[in-house]
Amino acid sequence: MTKPDPIPARLAALKAMSVTQLKSEWQTIFATAAPNNSRAFLESRLAYRIQELTYGGPDRETRRMLDLLADEVSGTLTRKSQIADPRNPVVGTRLIREWNGVEHTITVLRDGFEWQGRPYKSLSAIARAITGTRWNGYRFFGLRERKRGND
Amino acid sequence: MMKPDESIQIFVPLKVRKQNGRPKIMPPATYLPSEDRTQDPHILRAIGRAWGWRRRMEAGEFNTVTDLAKAVGLAERHVSRQLRLAYLAPGVLKRLVYRREVPAVTLLKLTDVAALPWHEQPGRVFDDG
Numbered sequence A: 001m002t003k004p005d006p007i008p009a010r011l012a013a014l015k016a017m018s019v020t021q022l023k024s025e026w027q028t029i030f031a032t033a034a035p036n037n038s039r040a041f042l043e044s045r046l047a048y049r050i051q052e053l054t055y056g057g058p059d060r061e062t063r064r065m066l067d068l069l070a071d072e073v074s075g076t077l078t079r080k081s082q083i084a085d086p087r088n089p090v091v092g093t094r095l096i097r098e099w100n101g102v103e104h105t106i107t108v109l110r111d112g113f114e115w116q117g118r119p120y121k122s123l124s125a126i127a128r129a130i131t132g133t134r135w136n137g138y139r140f141f142g143l144r145e146r147k148r149g150n151d
Numbered sequence B: 001m002m003k004p005d006e007s008i009q010i011f012v013p014l015k016v017r018k019q020n021g022r023p024k025i026m027p028p029a030t031y032l033p034s035e036d037r038t039q040d041p042h043i044l045r046a047i048g049r050a051w052g053w054r055r056r057m058e059a060g061e062f063n064t065v066t067d068l069a070k071a072v073g074l075a076e077r078h079v080s081r082q083l084r085l086a087y088l089a090p091g092v093l094k095r096l097v098y099r100r101e102v103p104a105v106t107l108l109k110l111t112d113v114a115a116l117p118w119h120e121q122p123g124r125v126f127d128d129g
Helices: A007-016 A019-030 A039-055 A060-074 A123-131 B041-058 B065-072 B076-087 B090-098 B107-113 B118-125
Strands: A094-099 A102-109 A112-115 A118-120 B015-019 B022-026
Touching: A007 A039, A019 A039, A039 B076, A060 B041, A060 B090, A094 A123, A102 A123, A112 A123, A118 A123, B041 B065, B041 B076, B041 B090, B041 B107, B065 B076, B076 B107, B090 B118, B107 B118
Parallel strands: none
Antiparallel strands: A094 A102, A102 A112, A112 A118, B015 B022
């Protein structure tokens, strides 16, 4: 490096600025008026922008993953889920359930379950295929904790 | 059957750490992370939600965090803290959500780390410093 990194100095300068100075800095960097007078907000947002202009923001694959996660959380994701259900056991776990004398083995996949060679999205779907009635899949396979007071 | 003196003992080094109030077993340091994509779903969910809020804020949907908090029906203090997750350093976000590396700190601590200069963040979030 020929020059010292100017970023730490610029971030330190932000901390020393008054709110008025921060707002004029905002005008310079974003080319719009500052949205409010909160010094904490202005300072952190400016600090982020300064670093982003120098080092770059999240790369494409990270942004894509963040977009997928955001869509999934807001419930508008139409593609397969990225976040594993926290109730699911570790991928590859086999669940065994006996029903009417027949033993059924289910394998936990990364984004679903496998039963009789076919993928299923939910345990409830498998439980319904086995029993013909609607069950809570986690309860049917004994993954749901008993209600307190029952044990 | 093996006789007792023929038995094999295997030691697997594991660390147990409190994470979000629950004990969590951490893999050994040499374990290659994220092949099975097992980031804590709570962390993915929180970061994804923050990212969604960030997109809406930057699209100009809301003027202030107060408006956003009203729209999502959560306390403003909570929203403004959780929103910071979307402003973690890009490198840290990549390791958390794309490479699914497990952070060494709680979600609450992550929101604090987001205010630090970017080059200080990886050392605070992950064990490798």
